[in-house]
Amino acid sequence: MVPLAQHHAYLSRPWVAWAVLVVMAAWTVVTTYAYARPAWRTSRLLVADLAVAFGCMFATGLAAAPHYLTQAPPLSSYWFAGAALSASVIWGRRGAATVALAYGGADITLRLLMDANVTAATVRGVALLLLACLAVGYMARVAEQAEERFARAVTMEARIREREQLARSIHDSVLQVLALVRRRGDEIGGQAAELGRMAGEQEVRLRSLLTDGLDAAASVPSGPGTEAAPGAPADLREALRRLESVRVSVSAPATPVLLPGDTAAELAAAASAALDNVERHCPPGTRAWVLLEDEGHAVTVTVRDDGPGIPPGRLERARDEGRLGVAQSVVGRIRDLGGTTELFSEPGEGTEIEMSVPRD
Known part of the structure; x- marks a missing residue:
């Protein structure tokens, strides 16, 4: 005016x-x-x-x-x-x-x-308008992304609380009943012991499902366009926890152990192959332990059992006979990842397989 x-x-x-x-x-x-x-x-x-x-x-x-x-x-x-x-x-x-x-x-x-x-004032006016529009457009985009992330965080918090309430409810009812069936089955023996063993396995799987579900809900974003890429980082703890059962105990750090998705899958597959050997070649009831260690520059997974151990020369004879379970399923996988495998076994003292993979 x-x-x-x-x-x-x-x-x-x-x-x-x-x-x-x-x-x-x-x-x-x-x-x-x-x-x-x-x-x-x-x-x-x-x-x-x-x-x-x-x-x-x-x-x-x-x-x-x-x-x-x-x-x-x-x-x-x-x-x-x-x-x-x-x-x-x-x-x-x-x-x-x-x-x-x-x-x-x-x-x-x-x-x-x-x-x-x-005049030159015309050019200056266009330049100022262009700079102002670009600045406002950038800030508007940043504000929109911040609002979307905040909305996802609120939704995720509600999901985590719902899962925690469900986990408490299951722990107070189903898990306690399964644990009681397992203990009573072991006490009675016979067919009841087998029923107790099955109840114990279901207890461990259900407990792992609840734990993994809560960890995944807290660490993995949801919504369109958030699917993990094949090479995206994956938490090795989650893959190893799926191996847990009545006779297999898994110990892992409290913080995520992130590796490329393919590397984590291969390392977990090698641990699973080692546990399969325990299941096939050790007496019934043999216990096994899986230990995950994050050493910063490398990640080490150790599988140990309390079985009879491997007699000297047994692995060489198995390889000569064409049975390459340990050589290919365990050692081969770790070698392809650029890592090393060490096997320690003494008759009557169980077997320990240590698999180490560098982060590089």
């Missing part, structure tokens, strides 16, 4: 200029109310806003004489920034840059139509 009053003498049709001013004021009220409602904050409203802004800008050619543009900017020059900043929020930085450049092109076109000179 101030430039319009100061340069009123250069207006050929003052009533057009004042009508444009009224339209700008009325449209400002409409857009202020519309942009405040998320449901109305769409591309359609933005296109209408830009159309009004460009229309008011070209109305300068009807309201003013050519000399007017040498003294003042077009009628809607400063007011146009509102529509450009709205484009940066709705369409992002690329849309905002397009609108800012379109404003520059429209300003130059208007000056050519009115036979007015293109």
Whole structure:
């Protein structure tokens, strides 16, 4: 309004200029109310806003004489920034840059139509508008991402609490019953002992399922586009905990042991193959222990059992006979990962297999 009053003498049709001013004021009220409602904050409203802004800008050619543009900017020059900043929020930085450049092109076109000179102030105005739109567009994108992450965090916290309540309920009922069946079965013996063993296995699996579910819910993001890539880091603890049973105990650090997904899968498969050898070649009831150690530069998985041990030369004879369980399923996997395998066994003292894989 101030430039319009100061340069009123250069207006050929003052009533057009004042009508444009009224339209700008009325449209400002409409857009202020519309942009405040998320449901109305769409591309359609933005296109209408830009159309009004460009229309008011070209109305300068009807309201003013050519000399007017040498003294003042077009009628809607400063007011146009509102529509450009709205484009940066709705369409992002690329849309905002397009609108800012379109404003520059429209300003130059208007000056050519009115036979007015293109000054350095025109270029500076476009540059300032472009920088402002890019900055606002970037901040709007950052704010939107922060809001999405906060919403996911709130949802994840609710899921974790629900899982914890379910875990407490199961622990107070199902797990205690299964533990009681296992103990009573061991005391009675016979077929009841087999039933107790099965109940104990189900108890361990259910307990591991609850524990892994809570850990996964706390560490893995959810929602569209969050699926893990094949080479994405994976927590080796989760893969090893699936091997736990009545006769197999798994010990792991309290913090995640992250490895590339393929490496973690192969290392867990090697541990599973070692446990399969215990199941096949050791007497019934043989216990086994799996120990996971994170040494920083390397990760070590140790599988130990209390079986009869491996007689000297047994592995060599098995390899000569074509049975390559340990050689291929365990040693071969670790070798392919660039790691080393050490086997310690004495008759009557069990067997220990130590598998170490470097993080590099």
